[in-house]
Amino acid sequence: MTDAPAVAIVGMSGRFPGARDVAAFWANLRDGVCSIADFDEEELLADGVPADELRHPGYVPSKGFLADADRFEHELFGFGAAEARALDPQLRQLLETAWSALEDAGHDPRAAPDRTGVYVGGEPSDHALAAQLDPGLRARLGPLQVRMFTDREFMAGWLSYRLNLTGPSMTVQTACSTSLATVHMAVQALLLSECDLALAGGVSIDSPYRRGYLYEPGGIFSPDGRCRPFDEKAAGTVGGNGVGLVVLKRLEDALADGDAIHAVVRGTALSNDGAGRVGFTAPGVDGQTTAIVEAWAAAGLEPADAQFLEAHGTGTDLGDRIEVAAAAAAFDGASGCAIGSVKSNVGHLNAAAGVTGLIKAALMLRHRTMVPTVNVTRPHPDLDLDSTPFHLLTTTADWVAPATGPRLAGVSSLGIGGTNVHVVLSEPPVPASSTGTRAAAPWRGDSGPAVARGKEGPAPVLGDGPPLVLPLSARTPAQLATAAGRLAEALRAPGAPSLADVACTLATGRAALDTRAYVAATTRAEAAAALAALAAHGEGAAGEAAAGGRSALGDAWVRGEDVAWPHTGGRRVHLPTYPFAGEHHGALTVGAPPPPEPEQPLDTRTAVTELFLTTLDLAGRQDLTRTYFAAGGDSLTAVFLVGELRDRFGLEAPIELFLEELPLEELISRVLSDPDDDPLGDLLDELESS
Template identity: 40%
Template sequence: MEGIAVVGVDCLFPGVHGAPAYWDLLMRRGEVTGAVPEDRWRAEEFPSVSRGGFAADIDVFDHVFFAVPPREAAAMDPHQRMLLQCAWRAIEDSGTAPSALAGSETGVFVGVMGGEWGRLTMSDSRWVTPQLGAGSSAGMIANRVSYHLDLGGPSLAVDTACSSSLVAVHLAVNSLLSGECDTALAAGVNLVLSPALGLVYEQMGLAAPDGRCKPFSTDADGIGRGDGVAVVVLRRLADALADGSRVYAVIRGTAVNQDGRSNGVTAPSRWSQQKVLEAAYRRAGVTADQVRFVEAHGTGTVLGDAIECAALGSVHGVERDQPCAIGSVKGNLGHTEGAAGIVGLVKAALALHHRIVPASLFADRENPRLRLAERGLRLLRSPLRLPRGESFAGVSSFGMGGTNAHAVLASAPRTAVVRSQVGPAARTGSTAHAGSTASTAHAGSTASTGPAGGAPAAGVFTLTADSPAGLRRNLVAQAAALRARPRGPVAALCWSSARVKTGLSHRYAVTARDTRELAEVLERAAASGGEGVGRPRSWSAPTVAFLFTGQGGQYPGMTAGLYRESRAYRRHLDAADTALAPHTGHSVRELILTGDRRIGSTRHAQPALFAVGYALAATFAELGVRPAAVLGHGVGEYAAAVAAGVLGLGDAARLVAARGALMAELPPDDAMPAVSGAFHPAVPAPVLPHLRDAARGLRAERPQVPFASTRHGRMLREEPLDADYWVAQAAEPVRFGDALSALMRESGPTHLLELGPRPQLPPPAGMAGEAHGAEFLHPCPGPEATGRDLAEVVARLYTAGLDPDWAMLYAPEDRRVEPLAPYVFDPERRFREERPAAVAAVADRMPGPVDASAGAAPGADFVRALRVEADPVLAAVVAAVHEVGGYPEGTVGPATRFYEDLGFDSVMIMQLKDRIEARLPRPADVSVPEMLPALGSVAALTGFLTDHLAAAGTPAA
């Protein structure tokens, strides 16, 4: 079958969070078994099931991040809460921002067994609520992920007992192969919330007295239960390679079957296990002798291990170079039941990724009755290094009811490594313009080469979070991850951050050249206490006006550092040079970059300034910065005209070259001084007829971008920018202040971006009082300017709400996915009490039925603090919202939004209506459909209800 790539992974086990920590546990042969925590059940009451693999902090959930009301979060099965966070992190690990999948046909397939949360919370009908109903449904475990991440593909939970999650992988693979979805999350989640299933195992004779699984060991005596959550992100291999994704491993084939009527509904069948292995290998196009190792089901029960080894031996006991290695991660983690299959799959994928198979925990106590050597099998006493080339692994998972699953994995193809180093934009980028061959002398050896001395290229490191506190947490995490890396360039890390760490409401961006510098900047930002750390994302992109520098800004070697470091700027300056060369008779680019002092003469300064302005504007356009309006000072108006679509590059180059040459022919007394300031005198009359001749035949279009004319001192409407315009523009005074005032008034830019070799326009613009608070930006602050200055402008615009085309900022070799620290959720929000899990553990924290006569209600203190006693409708709405959602005091106000801020749904809206009416002095007699349009905010609903009561003749008080 077509290969399915594993491109993202996240997992959580006792004492282990994330794939790197999981791999470390496996390689050091670690074990996580321990005593049952007090918040699960009392060990003294159930001593026979008092040990196992228990994860800490399963009550922690960042409900604000996912916009889940506190009352709903308290009612949610911890399986749902933990899987949501792991799914987010797995998508990030795949090199994709989770927000980028919103609205896509991404599928979610989750293996889970049992329903302990429902039994704990729904057994007493007095405390049943709609939130508990949704919170305890097994099917909702997958649906929660699809809902909160806005994924539109198949979404289903699978329960085939212990094979559930590998069956979920099988279904996800088939969904991808059929084209039903292009990305799939396959997951398994298992939390041991009560002793019930452990007692079942004990009564069946399957429970290990010490709570430890000891697979294939002579000491094997049963199952020890364990917590585990694992998520993998899957894509078709061809798609993953085309997108430059990192590939952990490739799923080559899967198979699922059933024991049918065997020795009992709970007994395993050797023959069915054998058949499912054979079917998986057949679909994968792999023979058993090619399989280097098998991650077995390996529960550590006497009967289960014996049957599985007989089935494995029947398939793998063929002539081969060396025995097939087998192992089971249950020895490290315990039996994670519904999650066991995907836990084993992640282990196999990591082994193929690292090209080494971890040793088995109990290999030194191999059970001789299993006859492993005789069957062509072996346990690894030490790690097994995989040879070069493609390697294959198998993963088995068998359910207690007889549903068996097997998956065949292969190491990532060599092309996956190559493609991940050169991302998709590198394969679609445009070719260089004519003249680029000569430019390589100034460009350095590679596109990522920095300024003289070989400094690495600068990049923009981006980070987003849901709040200022979240941003600081993640700044700390990213800085720590950078500190753990050797010092080196950051361009690829920055490229990855732009792909992955975007989409949330609070943005941060900074430029850096190496990992140490970046770590230091992030640490300072995190320690600043919030001062200057990021900003809330604007709901609209920034409005940027381009201002083009006029004569007086030129100097020898201008923009040389930028030309050396920016491929886009090089390409566009080369294009301008090509357009100017027939009219100047020399290379303007060479004149600019070599430090030739002739740049100060009018003949050379004007074409050079035009070339720089044009190249900068085209560079920013490639980066996704589109001007809302343009304004050029003097000769800068020619580059502005090209940016506005008024003139083509060729016509503008011809005209500006003629202008400079004509000015150079004037007697010294009439010529414009080359070091003149931004406000220069009009071009002398003797030049004008010649300039008109040069402009004859000019093709001028109407502005496609609002154009502020310094000739008229206003925005142009229908006037043509023909030969007459350009002659008059040269002859008449420059009305820069009037033009800027008109631009500010009519376009309202948030940012003024000056495009030229150094800042010339902001000071007069500020003195003229026309900037109106707009932020000035400049990519070339002076002779020392480099690509970092360009990157800093992009960073500033990004934090203001721009979504740049990041690919154009980086060289092809830097457009590769690098691993970043995963998102750090708020660890302080907890939804479980420190006593045995029972009905009261949930019910006690939920507000009870409203007692309208009691007077005191959730939110009452806050209502008084808002001084809303005079508005009983607002008071009723605020108190009802607090009660329905269970929000902490002080978190709901008039501006609070029901959907975006509070996470309201249809059930909560119905509850809200009833609670509001119970608090109003008279019934509002309003239906839910009538309320829906008013649910923008608390204030909007209050206004609607007030008007409704007034229209009905019912006073609000």
């Protein structure tokens, strides 16, 4: 291995067809599951597909369907319910996935490190288009607010704003290669020290509803709803929805900080085919070859050293032939390199496709396991794979270590418009061995001797000190119980982290939410049993402590105090992340009827009050006793309200009025007051005239 600068993947999160999280995604990959869904007529009609369309002889009722894509726990991110309904489902999913990715990296999502960058991209969506055409939504929120809630160019900005991330923030668009291009840009920013931590990836949700597509002979879509990259039956791709993000950090920093590492990015490169292709939508050989060769050169490695290539792999005749030709030229000299594509499992996730392939390859390296490309039997004869370095991967198998050097993989992503991206990955370094003992941790009760650092495997041997405290929190008691149950399962799993590292990660790598509990224990088995008991309490889990007795710090935590968990040298580890439980907010669709207009005009006071209630998404007039900011208002919404009051009612409301600590009912009265009705002014005028 060379000394070329590298970047560690320290966190990952994603939601994919058939998989709510990365763990479920890995289980599907390992088991060779195809997660492309086939819908029946009843499901499609219920989700708004016109009957004449789905009964067209060329209609294929299949898609990589993302379940619950319209759900969003808006309260966690400071949005009102009305705002959440206006937000593009892509942004809703991206926010929650960013939260989970930071947690997976061992960082509190509300207190991420300074100079955390954001590089993301997304798709055009039905919701965004319908929102721009919805006169009712534009009237309630204003054209600018609607655009900011739905236009993909604001995705990165929303993540940076809601999570207080102060590094570079960029929305990237290179069509199908978008999310792998974000990884390239984030890696470059880290190596240039423009940021110290980075979120990178993408999202693609054209619609959260069940949809199929019309097959057209000669087009890019499959006639039977299955994608078969490089197979003799390959006939096209299938669309899909998903979201994926990785958390990146300079490798030297990750090693120094003791971070848990999924995989290592050794090199990246980006190119464009220019005019060297048969058409704008077609890929080119030379541009792809250039990207691959430059990425491996940046890594200080030879492409011939690769053991696996995660290809773009659309399963189209032209695309597969060009990709194999380009990769074969770049990997000249390699032998026994497996090739595959995640599109066979989940469909083509468009702007999220590249990061999905990256997460797949990183999981393969972390688990040292090759996973199959599904729906394939024999390579397409036109590809002539026997004369290339590649063989089609069709079964799950151990990833045997090479004779020299680490396990290595390449990941490719190609975009319509010619932008090619290639990333070189290596397996994570072996964690440093135990160095003895840790400093005494105040969350181990109030005092006590140090704990011997545990390795993966058997439960660590503890000293005679008090139990370790595992703090938990969530927004609701039900979610707290769910979090406890998931953590119990993780502690019982093979290779579970040491209890001391779990305590460190929970104490410093999770947000302090309102509903709290803790568990005190001295072994993983004891902690798992206590957590399972806590989970069994369901909605009564809040405030509970179990197993090892009570702790003064734990009790302070449950009371809602800001506990300063001290740093004791514990390392961050991957643990189950926050169990989101948001409600369904739906999505707009083009062609849906606009909301009905009021049958009778309202008097001005009632109309202005309704404007405030609707804009701030208040439950009713009882909420008018709250101040503007306490009711969820902000400066942007204030600007909108001032404009609406002026344009719709001819009322001039100074923006400063919203900054005063006035109950909303008094604020509305001030807005409605006649500026000429000024008793003091009338008295002064009278005195002057006498």
